[in-house]
Amino acid sequence: MKILVCISNVPDTTTKVKFKENNTLFDDSGVQWIINPWDELALTRALELKEDAGNSIDEVSVIHVGGAQTDATLRKALAIGADKAIRIDACAADAYYVAGQIAAYLKENPFDIVFSGIESSDYNGSSVGAMIAEFMDYPGISSVTNVDLSNSEVVLYRAIPGGKQKIKVEIPFVAVVQKGITNEPRIPAMRGIMMARKKPLEVKPAVEMDVLTKSVKFELPEAKGACKMIDAENVEQLVDLLKNEAKVL
Amino acid sequence: MSVIAFAKNWNGKFKNSTYELVSYTKKIADQLNTKLIVVSIGEVNNEDLKSLGKYGAERLISVNDPQMNILTSRVYSQVISEIAEKEGANIIVLSDNNSGKAIAPRISVKMKAGMVAAVQELPVSLDPFIVKKRVFSGKAFAHVQIDSPVKVLTIAKNCFGVLENQVDCLIEEFEPEVSKDLYKIQVLEEEEQKNKVILSDADIVVSAGRGMRSPDNWGVVEELAEVLGAGTACSRPVSDEGWRGHEEHVGQTGKVIAPNLYFAAGISGAIQHVAGISRSKCIVAINIDPEAPIFGVADYGIIGDVMEVLPKLTEAIRNSKS
Ligand SMILES: Cc1cc2nc3c(=O)[nH]c(=O)nc-3n(C[C@H](O)[C@H](O)[C@H](O)COP(=O)(O)OP(=O)(O)OC[C@H]3O[C@@H](n4cnc5c(N)ncnc54)[C@H](O)[C@@H]3O)c2cc1C
Ligand SMILES: Nc1ncnc2c1ncn2[C@@H]1O[C@H](COP(=O)(O)O)[C@@H](O)[C@H]1O
Numbered sequence: 300m301k302i303l304v305c306i307s308n309v310p311d312t313t314t315k316v317k318f319k320e321n322n323t324l325f326d327d328s329g330v331q332w333i334i335n336p337w338d339e340l341a342l343t344r345a346l347e348l349k350e351d352a353g354n355s356i357d358e359v360s361v362i363h364v365g366g367a368q369t370d371a372t373l374r375k376a377l378a379i380g381a382d383k384a385i386r387i388d389a390c391a392a393d394a395y396y397v398a399g400q401i402a403a404y405l406k407e408n409p410f411d412i413v414f415s416g417i418e419s420s421d422y423n424g425s426s427v428g429a430m431i432a433e434f435m436d437y438p439g440i441s442s443v444t445n446v447d448l449s450n451s452e453v454v455l456y457r458a459i460p461g462g463k464q465k466i467k468v469e470i471p472f473v474a475v476v477q478k479g480i481t482n483e484p485r486i487p488a489m490r491g492i493m494m495a496r497k498k499p500l501e502v503k504p505a506v507e508m509d510v511l512t513k514s515v516k517f518e519l520p521e522a523k524g525a526c527k528m529i530d531a532e533n534v535e536q537l538v539d540l541l542k543n544e545a546k547v548l
Numbered sequence: 549m550s551v552i553a554f555a556k557n558w559n560g561k562f563k564n565s566t567y568e569l570v571s572y573t574k575k576i577a578d579q580l581n582t583k584l585i586v587v588s589i590g591e592v593n594n595e596d597l598k599s600l601g602k603y604g605a606e607r608l609i610s611v612n613d614p615q616m617n618i619l620t621s622r623v624y625s626q627v628i629s630e631i632a633e634k635e636g637a638n639i640i641v642l643s644d645n646n647s648g649k650a651i652a653p654r655i656s657v658k659m660k661a662g663m664v665a666a667v668q669e670l671p672v673s674l675d676p677f678i679v680k681k682r683v684f685s686g687k688a689f690a691h692v693q694i695d696s697p698v699k700v701l702t703i704a705k706n707c708f709g710v711l712e713n714q715v716d717c718l719i720e721e722f723e724p725e726v727s728k729d730l731y732k733i734q735v736l737e738e739e740e741q742k743n744k745v746i747l748s749d750a751d752i753v754v755s756a757g758r759g760m761r762s763p764d765n766w767g768v769v770e771e772l773a774e775v776l777g778a779g780t781a782c783s784r785p786v787s788d789e790g791w792r793g794h795e796e797h798v799g800q801t802g803k804v805i806a807p808n809l810y811f812a813a814g815i816s817g818a819i820q821h822v823a824g825i826s827r828s829k830c831i832v833a834i835n836i837d838p839e840a841p842i843f844g845v846a847d848y849g850i851i852g853d854v855m856e857v858l859p860k861l862t863e864a865i866r867n868s869k870s
Contacts, residue, residue, distance in 0.1 A: 312800060312820050316687040336801045394663065395656060417649070418665075420800060422683050422690070425644075425665045429621065429653035438732040439621055441650035444794065454736070458795065459619075459646060460558065461746035465737040472732070475650075478787075478802050479794040511662030515678065516691040520826070526833070526843045531852030534860045537832065538868050540848060545830045547752075547809040548776075548865075 300448075300470070301358040302345045303410040305401060305427065306376055307335040307391075307419040308369040318517045325421075325517070332372055337416025339379075339484040341476045344446060345414060346380045346485065354448040358382050362404060364389055364397045370500065377495035378487030384498070389505035392513070398430030399508040405435055411470040412453075417442070417477040422514075428475035438472045444479035551577040552637045554628055555588045555600060555608075556647045562596060563749060564710060565643050567603050571711035572703055573641045574604030575670060580639075585609060587631055589624055590617040594719060601717030603710065608719045615731075619647050622730045625654035630724055632659065637698070644702035645748065652702050661698035668707050685800045685823035705748070706806040706827070747796065750779030752809045755798060755825070757783035759814020759835065759854055763791035768858040769813065775865050781805070783815050799824035814854045817842025834858070 310316075311331040319326040334342070342361060349356040360383040361376040363369060373384040387400045405413070415428030432439025444463065445456040455466045455474060487495070529537045541548040553573035555566045570586060577584035586605040588597060591614050600608060611627055628651065632640055640655055642648035644666045656663035664679050668689065672678045676693050679701060683690045747753065754773040760766065773780045780796060787797040798805055800823035810828035814835065815821060822845050825831065833846035834857050843849045850857055 310684070312685070312823075314684075316684045318688070394653070395660075398653075398657070420685050423666060423681070423685065425649050426653035426656065426663055429650055430657050432621075433625070433654040433657035439650065439654070440733065441621065442646045457646075459738075460748055461744070462738065462740035464735050464739075467734045467736055469732050478797055482788065509660070511656075511660070511696045512664060512692050512694050514683075514690040515693045517683070518689050518691075520686070520689065523845060524847070526846045526849045528843075528849050528851065531850050531857055531860075534850070534857065534864045535868075537848055537850065537861065538864045541809065541830070541832070542868070545809075545847065547830045548868075 300354070300356045300411040301360070302348070302356060302412045302414065303405070304338060304342045304345050304359065304361045304381070305413065305415040305431070306338045306342070306361045306363045306372065307416065308332050308363060308365055308372040309335045309419055309421045312336065312420060316519070322517045323515065332369070334372055334376060335416050335419050336484070337418070337476060340478070340480050341414040341416055342376060342379060342381060343483070343485045344476070344481040347481060348446065348448055351449070356448075360385060360410075362387070362401055364391045364400045366390060373500055374495050375487060377498045377500070378491040379485045380491060382498065384500045386500065386502050387505055388502050392510040394424045394426040394430055395512070396508050396510045398427045398434055400505055401427070401431050402434030403506040404503065405431070409471070413471070413473040415473065415475050417475055428473055432473035435471070435473070438468055439475065440466060440468060440472065441475040443474040443476045446474060446480070549580070549582045550635050550637045551580065551582055551584050551639045552628070552632055552635070552641065553584065553586045554640070554642045554651070555586050556643060556645070557588060557590055557592045557596070560590075560592050560596065562599065565645065565705055565749070566600070567710045568705070568708055569641060569643045569703060570600050570603040570605050571713065572670070572708040574713055575708070575711070576639060576641070579674060583607065585631070585635055585637065587611070587628055589627055590614070597719055598717045601715050602712055604713035604715055605717050606715045608717050609722050610719055611722050611724060613723070618735055619650065620731055620733060621650040621654055622732075623726055625651045625658060626726060626730065627724045629655050629658040631722065632698070640698070640700045642702045644704050648702040652700050656700045659698045659700070660696060661700045662694035662696040663700040664692045664694060665702045666704040667701050668704055670708065686826045687823070704806065704827070745773070745777065745779040747779040747781055747803060748805060750805075750807055752776045752778035753781050753805060753807045754778045754811045754813070755781035755783070755815065756786070756813040756854070757815030758785050760786070765855060766792070768855060768862070772811070772858050772862045772865070775862055775869070783821050812842050812846065813858060815842055816840050817845060
């Protein structure tokens with residue numbers, strides 16, 4: 300079996316967000332780029348599944364839609380352990396466009412399992428994974444917290460409000476993964492970094508695809524008012540403020 | 549022209565977030581001078597369906613099929629798209645929760661309709677159609693323009709509130725033809741947490757972090773949650789350590805929540821944590837360190853030891869109730 304992990308390239312989670320050109324563009328000067336945290340977890344889980352020989356997975360590849368400046372992120376995915384990286388050479392204009400590009404690749408190069416993250420930490424679209432499933436006419440399972448291939452059938456766990464479901468699914472499918480899928484993301488080791496240099500990073504041209512949405516303006520949240528401090532010996536005052544000032548009790 | 553809201557049920561019942569969704573969508577329908585159609589899938593009794601009339605659901609299309617009680621995103625998206633097609637809908641609105649996240653993108657592809665997730669308020673403009681959503685995990689907002697004729701939105705919890713607007717709710721049954729081939733997933737088991745407030749639904753959340761020092765100290769957190777009827781949550785290291793379950797982890801890589809009141813006890817307030825809670829209406833921080841960044845985002849703060857402050861607070865709330 301083959302697993303494809305979709306990788307989104309996002310600003311480091313501690314980035315101070317700024318905009319330019321009259322708040323119409325994200326200002327990426329000085330920004331550190333990382334693999335989207337959920338995609339890193341998805342990749343880690345895919346590699347764990349591959350290392351368990353019983354699962355007979357012979358390939359874990361990563362795919363990304365983006366320009367050449369994102370190759371460092373893909374090299375990192377290779378260093379963590381992916382066998383191959385594919386970059387569709389295009390600007391990731393919107394979720395529909397990105398999912399369409401990945402689906403076009405999948406139609407030519409079939410995989411059994413596709414992993415995507417629940418959302419990109421930059422534009423928080425939470426849509427690419429399920430859109431790929433629809434373009435491919437595959438089952439798509441969202442909020443996946445675990446994948447188990449150890450038996451003859453594929454078993455997934457998905458979070459539902461206040462609980463979880465154990466689900467049987469047939470390949471091929473798309474799993475949109477979230478927290479819980481594995482504990483810690485893997486960090487590239489020296490050996491992995493050396494090996495990554497020799498691994499294939501294929502660059503493919505984009506196909507014709509529509510873009511349906513665009514960000515026309517950005518704004519920063521309003522600054523928060525000062526925090527009102529209450530003496531630890533006087534918690535009754537807090538209760539009173541929550542009731543009568545904030546009106547939330 | 550019409551506007552569709554997808555009213556998801558949980559075991560045959562609607563939640564407050566569904567009422568908010570119907571209220572929101574009714575408002576858009578009014579702004580556009582068009583009709584609201586609410587779609588319900590799976591078994592729901594007529595009385596519960598009619599309850600949506602209180603929020604402006606004049607027409608309700610119910611697909612009352614027990615086979616569809618369990619969320620299968622392929623089936624749900626097909627049914628909603630089919631109705632949208634038939635009714636000439638140009639805006640389809642869902643709640644931004646597990647099911648909305650699974651269904652909305654599929655509708656978007658089926659109908660070639662631009663989609664925006666977790667919209668924060670009513671559209672900024674109707675023509676061109678622009679909505680506001682949070683981006684960069686809460687560090688900013690984007691105004692997103694949808695250029696396709698049909699538009700799909702999911703709305704964030706507590707973005708609009710519940711607005712009463714009593715109308716007579718006309719229920720129509722609809723039986724779509726759905727190919728068996730679409731049911732490729734099968735639920736083997738379901739586990740539900742019993743007698744606990746569901747975090748994503750909770751109006752009040754008591755959350756604690758590494759400042760609790762040990763999982764054995766969580767009794768004081770649970771007691772406070774109990775008097776408040778609150779849900780419990782935690783920071784990421786706490787769930788990574790296995791002190792609490794993953795379902796309690798809030799933040800950028802955990803759940804994003806928007807309760808009315810959020811207590812952060814022994815939580816430093818790292819930017820990734822704040823990403824998950826910044827939409828709370830009111831934040832109370834309890835921390836021993838006056839310099840902790842959580843005080844920068846909190847509305848009220850107490851400097852002190854969680855093990856002393858939390859029991860006192862529980863006591864004070866109990867007293868204020870009696
Ligand atoms: C990619 C990425 C994603 C992340 N995602 C998340 C996420 O989704 N959610 C999340 O929470 N974190 C996330 N983190 C981790 C985050 O950066 C912080 O490390 C984490 O939030 C800290 O948790 P904490 O506040 O419980 O612990 P700490 O930072 O250790 O803070 C403990 C606090 O408790 C206080 N304290 C200690 N003793 C007491 C006492 N007796 N009484 C009162 N106060 C006391 C201390 O003063 C301190 O402020 C992420 C990190 C990365 C890199
Ligand atoms: N440009 C991209 N290239 C490849 N995969 C992507 C891209 N953008 C998003 N994804 C995948 O889709 C998931 C959800 O992203 P989004 O829908 O943008 O929030 C991410 O976690 C990735 O797995």
